Amino acid sequence: MSVLRDNWDLIHKGFVETLWLTLWCGVVALVLGTLLAACRVSPVPPLRWFGTAYVNIIRNTPLTLLMFFVALGFPKLDIKFDYFTFAVIAVGGYTAAFICEAVRSGINTVPLGQAEAARSLGMTFGQTLSLVVLPQALRAVIPPIGSLLIAMVRNSAIAGAFNVDELFGVNSTLVENGENVLWVFLWIAVGYLTITLTLSAVFALLEKKLAVAR
């Protein structure tokens, strides 16, 4: 208990930073992921190629390597953000590739007739996708996106090794200060479990809500 009391500031700051990281990475991942999915099903071949290439490359790259590349490579491109932004780019961009695939699978669950009907009404690709298909796909993509976002929270811990003072990142200071290792890690774990379990509860609720609406 004393570990938590004596280092409340540090742990509390780390927890809040993890929350912010989760929020920003989540937004980036969802927006970019949906755009990528739209690219992958779009009528313009180069956009499809781009979407496919992005997804296949990023999904087969370790996040650690991506983080490494962003944190050390971007400053050399004269893109000098703080490390938090770098983490958002890496973790968000990484998760987006998975979100894209989840959304695309979701699009495939919407009955063919829906898109056909929309087209026969004269809707364009953008309208068909955003007004007819995606809203219906939402139901199918909620569970996988939930687990993806939870995975993202877990993955965001890697940012702690790249200069973001989030929850995991504080461990080295605490351990160096001679705090009991078991308690340090236990409290960090509790912090993550709080976020991940809350998130999964929220998504379970969301799933139920949408299922009723059917």
Add this chain to the structure above:
Amino acid sequence: MSQKATVLFDAPGPRARRRNTIIGVVGIALLIGALAYVVYKFDKTGQFESRKWEPFQYTGIQELILDGLYATLKAFALAVVFSLILGALLAAGRLSEHRVLRWAATAFVTFFRAMPLVIMIFFLYVAPAKLDAWPGFLDWIGDDVMWPLVIGLTLYNGTVQAETMRAGILAVPSGQSEAAYAIGMRKTQVMTVILLPQGIRAMLPSIISQMVVTLKDTSLGFLITYGELLYTAKQIGAVQDYGLPLIPAAIVIGTIYILICTLLSLFAVWLERFLSSSRQGKPPAIAAPGDGELQQAGATA
């Protein structure tokens, strides 16, 4: 391009085709522009200068990279074997009829699926040396940095594999086990003779997809100085005599990672198609947590 996707838009007419071409050209131009900027800036900051790339021609560095590859594959192989064993045990526990066993397995799975892998690995890395209460018979974990990595990977991936296996078993139509019980088979027999052989077909692609995740996650070893590929990249990148070639090293090592992960991913896709086409009857589809693709999507780094 799947059939369903093309249903989203009409066959483009002349105007649409022109518009698509314009979007396409602009898109390609933007992409090339971005790439050109990256190449230009990297060139300007000397990322392509020969002293940063030359080291990759040295026998010593090549051996180092091969050692790194070996270390990656070794940790990967051990983690896969252990996580499959752990996964099978946990799946059996989750499907068990003993309540205590079922609860224990469920608690284990819930906890380790929600925990960031880095934290487990780091704990196992730090604890043996710093924790007074660390049990002596587990000292071997602290002797070789490979073990914190392999055990961490096993704990996390084992729980994911367990869920896949459980889903695979549950996906076998209930009539199968009912019939087996009806002809007088025992529980173990039903599981090993009836359910597993059928379930495996359904779960295999997902299991292999998860292996890709395991393979990628071995790169976390670099945080605890395990000499795998990414650590090798950092090691090479840290040499000032070569002008700190971190970017070249990341490019070379990244290519290797993408290559081996893609090969494994393609194997999963191929296996899925092979299993669903080669024999009569499709394997039962796994319900949530998702089909093969989503399963991979649902997994981590």
Add this chain to the structure above:
Amino acid sequence: MKIRKTIAVAGVAALALLGTACGKDDKSSDAGKAPSYEVNDKFSMPDSKTWKAAKDRGHLIVGAKEDQPFLGFMDPATKERSGFDIEMARMISAELGLDPKKIEFKTIASANRETALQKGDVDIYVGTYSITDKRKESVGFAGPYYISGQSLLVKKDNTAITGKDTIANKKVCSAKGSTPAQKITKDFPTTTLVEYDTYSLCVDNLLSGQVDAVTTDEAILKGYAAKDPKNLKVVGENFSTEKYGIGVSKDDAQLREAVNKILEESNKEGVWKNIYDATLGLSGARPRAAPRVAR
């Protein structure tokens, strides 16, 4: 079919990658000017357990670091060690009557130094090992052989940072959780601390302008500056004191005494200065005198 084609392409790419494996030898190694040492064959110290075991074995086992240029460094291509600490170890080995060319170096992480000495995994440890009272409880120290302290490394053209009083509102990089890093957090509240697990990443960030300075022991910084004197320099007075000692087993007082004597001799004969000039001295930073051995 499509997949098979992709696999084929990937296979070809892999081969192309391996195809470059017509390796060259690394010739960039610049360990060159380090002095050579004569093996003192007459030396004998059968009372020392460590020495006797090393003599029977035929070589000394030295714990060292591998990522500190010109201090304790291992070329990843050639696996050759070089640097001030390494030369110290070689000199001591020769004086102990053990061929310095046969030394078996082991890289030991900072956290494991005491354990390695206690378990006898290494005979001596030479690697920016600060003498502290807490460590003295578990290991013995010969020396000090170098007096260092926290300092700052900046780009050569930087005139804004001249010492510890000029780092307010600047970004300073150090090793994660290390004592210098904690000192920055504690004593310099307006300074932004950036932390990596290795200093080379800090140096990379310094060169790419992501941070303004790197801080840690002056000896380590000098090593980096010595590798790249055109772009880097060490500035300011040390703002802490670290005495580097040579770690030996706590039980082996004879070995400790013998190493102390060797260090004193080497200071007198100017060997210390030769080693310094061939390594850390290349940074261009003002030379230091060999410290007095504390008995």
